[in-house]
Amino acid sequence: MATEIDPIAQFRLPVTKERVFRAAIAVADAGGIDALTMRKVADELDVEPMSLYYHVANKAAILDGMVEALVNDIEDAVGRLDPLPDTADWKTALRRRILTARDVMLRHRWAPALFESRTDVGPATMRYFDTVLGLLRQGRFSFDLAHHALHALGSRVLGFTQELFESDDEQSDEQSMAALEQMADQLPNITQMMMEIAPHARNDPESTLGYCDDQAEFEFVLDLILDGLERIRDTA
Amino acid sequence: MATEIDPIAQFRLPVTKERVFRAAIAVADAGGIDALTMRKVADELDVEPMSLYYHVANKAAILDGMVEALVNDIEDAVGRLDPLPDTADWKTALRRRILTARDVMLRHRWAPALFESRTDVGPATMRYFDTVLGLLRQGRFSFDLAHHALHALGSRVLGFTQELFESDDEQSDEQSMAALEQMADQLPNITQMMMEIAPHARNDPESTLGYCDDQAEFEFVLDLILDGLERIRDTA
């Protein structure tokens, strides 16, 4: 039963679920999540759009698969880290894992919004949370407090927070700064804050709202939460 | 120059920006954010789809307007609360404001995802943050710490956290529970947690992952953050 072989198909890698997800990630990396269409993913794989439906049920399945693929990337990145000394405590291990997750996320700016839009949690994500839960348990957290901890960390455990003030690339910082100055009388506190903690930022188009360092803020809040959890553990 | 009057139009309210936003909110309340199309919003206003473009630039402007409308709803709800005694501290005031915001959010389940997807911050939202900043300043926070505090609270200041484990209505809890049991060997910690802190939940289809109380978790984490901030303020 020698199956006929498509003369073009034999010169390209066969389509698989995994390759569909990776192609989708490449499309999103290149053009943002709005550019992610079935037709573009198919293009990326050198295949007709309808072929995708042989491998995945629909677009939602691709979005779910992208999330799982990125969680696997995080787990791989954590695996490549130098092993921690036996003396390392839970906070060190968890903190390092979370900042590694953040490294992965920073390479896919569209990912946070995608993660938060999904409602189905896949097996890779489940295992990720199970591992984090294990770290907390090693840190002598009760299941009850560990459960609270997962809620407290939220998406931060995967290395991101969805910033409400995220500036998109369309609107320049000069523009938002100008809009802000126009409302100065209605925003007495924000205006004063801008002047006090970042007078230099008024002409610095590099920084988000003129004065935020996302990485520093991420770590500040992360430590606030980790320290708060530790304190609760030790006083309970 | 007596303008002709459309005999149908005179029996319906004139379309305005505000009415477009309110109609969009009604559509999303009824059918979720995916059901929000220009055509459905127009239907809601008893008007042709193309008429909307006379009042708003595009769909993105409607989404931005919906966010602003909800922020105004929050501010109104806060305004309707009994005034706090003069002795009330910053934490009481901020906590109450945030839980009031949450009440509004709970009436619009699609709103959290929408809020997080927007990148332009409108004037009402700006004023909201300015007010929160004012509360922190009254609590003797430096601008620097108050700024950190806004990051630490994140979307929580508007009454929501985007739960990664949010169960959608399609997939029943029995289903996710069954999927979880099937992976039990790969999820030793989660499995044990489920058995330990919520053995009763295994047959309780009412609770999210079987044992989470969202409101209680929200308040737990809120207090964790507020207390942590207060501690930093007092030791700085």
Add this chain to the structure above:
DNA sequence: ACCTGAACACCGTTCAAGT
């Protein structure tokens, strides 16, 4: 088993035109 072509229903939006 794997891929494709044609077609459908639906979407946001443009443009020129109506009153």
Add this chain to the structure above:
DNA sequence: ACCTGAACACCGTTCAAGT
């Protein structure tokens, strides 16, 4: 000033058919 009809480009997806 405010609203509309026709049309366009694009989307996810179905179905029957190809090799």
